[in-house]
Amino acid sequence: MKLTRSVSKPRLSPSRRGDRSATLAFWVFVAPSLIGLTVFTIVPIVWGFLLSLSHAQNTIRVGQFVGLANYGDLLTDEAFLRSLKTILVFAVFIVPLTYAVSLGLALLVNRAGWGTPFFRTVFFIPSAVSYVVAALVWKVSLFNGLSFGVANQMIAGFGAGPIAWIGTASPPWYWLVLVTARLWLQVGFFMIIFLAGLQEIPRSIYEAAEVDGARPGWPMLRHIILPQLRSTTISVLLLNLIAAFQAFDEFYNILGATGANASLARPPLVYLYSLALSDQDFGRGTAGAFILTAVIFAVTLIQGRIIGFGEAD
């Protein structure tokens, strides 16, 4: 300690003025985002946590503390637990599917030669579409239950009668609607990440593999490409998993917030949205948000452990 002080002091003193202006510049640049972060993220998180410990019905005033009662209520609330189960099932389907499809597309597009920029753009465009707009197109145009709906016209070619895709519980056709909507929306984005990863692999590795006798195709993919894409894969899976747990828009817009279709598959965010905003129960609403955060945190850690997040490449 003493040593550092005696060493650093003489070095700093001659340029104190420059130092001060550097400090000023630091704060000028950092302050806006720091203030933004405090006002829009840190304060709401702290306030939200205090609310989750309060009885806050039709008010966002903290004060009527009830301890962990809101957490207890939610953890024994069958509907909330079912919503967690629903989102887990959704994640189990959507995460591997998005991974496989976006990796597949990236491999194809990477090989498309002069067509690469074209296909890259075509597949990426859906990422720019709003979830709400896509959900409405899926609901009203592609998967409506009438004979002139796009999906029903397609199956009519095989002689099948029209299906009410969204309102049918068994078989659960609504999952087809929800999963395809999200796939279409997010596959392009993850494809771009994979493409970037693919382009990072040096040519020399492929050449060395060829010299060692690796045949193109599956062996090359299995032994060269996939290991080289490991860090890309990890980030794609993590982002994808978190996004799946935060699903709201397509469920809310395709199945609705109330009614029987909403009961078929209600993710936690839709449940908490109606609890906090329709019912104005901000205590339980925020408690649910913290429980969900904890679940996402835990699942991400488990997933990270399984696929080796944080290990050296």
Next chain:
Amino acid sequence: MTVSNMGMEMRSSKDARAEAGSVSRRDFLKVATVAAGVVLSGCGRRNSANARVTLTQWYHQYGEEGTQPAVLRYAREYTRLHPDIAVQVVWVPGDYATKINTALLTSGGPDVFEKQLTVPMVSAGQVVPLDDLFSPEVRKDFLPEDLAANSVDGKIYGVKMVGDTGVLYYRKSLLQKAGVSPPRTFDELIAAAKTLTTRERKGLFVGNDGGVGALINLAPWSAGSDFLVNDQIVFDNPRTVAAYEKLRELNDSGTLLIGAPTDWWDPSAFTQGLCAMQWGGLWAYPAIRKALGDDVGGMAWPALDSRGKPATFAGGWSQMVNAQSRHIEEAKRFVRWLWLENEKIQQDWNLSYGFHVPPRLSVARSAAPLDSPVPALAVKNLQQHGHFLPPAWSSSMGTALGDAVSNIVKQGRPAAAEVSVAAKKCERELQRLLRYRQ
């Protein structure tokens, strides 16, 4: 926007582009500044320069053409009569419920607003009692249901300003051709829907979720059951169970239109011939009449069986005064003038734009548009068979019941057990609500 309108807009923007070359930068700046001023001054209007008090009044965006100019006109009229009070109307598009709920959490909310009353609004002190506006004569001029829906612990917090009710619409010609008479019971309705279903047209439309949303309350009401009476959850009984089992039978009958582009509150499925009968709102009657002329009949939701009764809902909006308002007395006087003293405005508001039922019985009686057969019957049904959910019914109770009915109707689970589970959850929610009631 109509097609001709769009053409005009396209033309005018083209003209503007053609002239853009001749507009100087200074002119552009002037126009832009004025335009920005207009935008920033807000959609509402402060209509008096001498006003001592400005009241803010919020409406959700009513779909009918002419409603927004109408409320601005009422506001101006009030200021003309009371020059010291200006009324600033805010017309809220989109998700009104969330916006008004959020505004009521802050001190910047409106002085006067429309909403449906809930017990937590009273417990949290968001609204003021309006009992002094209701003289005995005025009280008598409202349906007891409309007063009860706006009361908590014997105090009235809302003035019903627009009334809505439901109608089972049917195509008279189609029923006649099929030799079916308007159904009087749920069984007759299912039989009629079967007869009326063809390859191109389904028999009945009750919403894209098989009627769970639209009939979740109506079906038990038509069985003689209810949900929440005198702070008691009362729906866990065999009649409710029978009603939901019948709803499942309807869903399994293959006669329901499911997956239409619009839902039950919109008449398009009915007017476009996708179904022969549809449960809808009286508000849709003008569009139905325009499309189908006299070939339409209407009735309440039929009784479950000989022990039940036809049922419909008594819905609508009520005007309330924000307890955080700095001008509570002025706001109350404005509400009294607008919805209790001014019969002309009440009639204009309910019947000149869409089709609603004026909540004041005297106004409804003298309203000529309600004389034609379908609306006249709907008003009679509302007065005889209208039901409502009391302010203690919360949306989480609705969610619990909705999940149960979805399980019964869509997944085929045993009805009695599901209803019982939902009742227990509603009971817990109710106890929670009552524990904090002031």
